[in-house]
Amino acid sequence: MSRPSRCVTILGSTGSIGVNTLRVLAEHPGKFSVHALTANSNSALLASQCREFSPRYAVMRDAAGAVQLQSELKNSGLATEVLYGQAALTAVASAPEVDTVMAAIVGGAGLVPTLAAVTAGKKVLLANKESLVMAGDLFMEAARNSGAAILPIDSEHNAIFQCLPMNAQARFEHSHLSGFEKIVLTASGGPFRALPAEQFAQVSPEQACAHPNWVMGRKISVDSATLVNKGLELIEASYLFAVPPARIEVVIHPQSIIHSLVYYRDGSVLAQLGNPDMRTPIAFGLAWPERIHAGVELLDLVRTGRLEFQAPDLERFPGLALGRAAAEARGASPIVFNAANEVAVAAFLAGQLSFVQIPAIIAGTLESAVFPAPLTLSDVLQIDAESRALSAELIVKAAGKSAGPLP
């Protein structure tokens, strides 16, 4: 007898991770059912996803988007109910009939619904790294209390998870593993890996979003170009695997074939390899602890040929050093780091800030923000909001000055 289908909610189904998740689901008819799909503003894409996957609910960010989606679904004959707003996101992330939640909203906007899924004890496929960066301790404590399984979708963390012994994967005490030595996170280096420092001030949002190995949303593409993404990932790994930042290294690996590594004391190094395609970690998360077809071409080592490695250049990419410092400081620092980055990246994408000013805004915000360590979700949200306001002020001050790092 076949097993009953698993019921999935996808938060952020219209984004790069969301679309790839639906591509994997489409490979396995009957194995999964869709409870809810959600989007920020792209009602046309959400409507077409509804027609293909018939979710019980479709959630837009605001009322205007919901009205638009309603009209696009008129005459579709679907029973899909259209909802909007954060309470609806939280409801579809924690509904009793849902087994699995793909957390694929970008940025801090994903925190509340993702944490709701964790608190409700779901199997949470975590792409939305910013939510863990912002609320790391609360998030992991909620998972311990509820029994939620957190399956990292970020390719590096997914690789590390796969390199841990099976009986330790779903527990959150990896650093106490017998013989564990350190983690190495690989980084492609982004589109400006080899660009001389003096050309950084001129790079455009289009150049920053043209990642050499991955096609991703615009915010994470810019994060990859500044290496702030690797700073966020260092914080993510330290919470997720309970490993101190000193035991997490970053190595540039331009081919993005080795997705990350775990070193053991006896000299063994376990790595996970594969073609750079997010459907692999997504399929791993959806099926865990089983394995399913992801629709991804298998790695051909001979055709791949060379694998190269370099140390990161912290002078050209100060965002990584700032991320490490925030990981070490813990408390409110990861929240400030993330908030300042989100505001600075949005300003860069809107043409209001130059590329080199992104880490400068983050550094400036971290310097001026002094907050006690958060104890509750509302503390996290308040620190986030105040940090965003501080960053916005710094950006206003920076405007009008010629492109270059802030003094």
Ligand code: NAD
């Ligand atoms: P994206 O910009 O392509 O998609 C973001 C999704 O979130 C969209 O569905 C959008 O509608 C939704 N969204 C945005 N703002 C929202 C808001 N205020 N309220 C409700 N919904 C909102 O981003 P992405 O590249 O798919 O990335 C999603 C997450 O996954 C990010 O946290 C990113 O860091 C992480 N991630 C992505 C990749 C990748 O390959 N794309 C790899 C690793 C990790």
Ligand code: MG
């Ligand atoms: Mg990653």
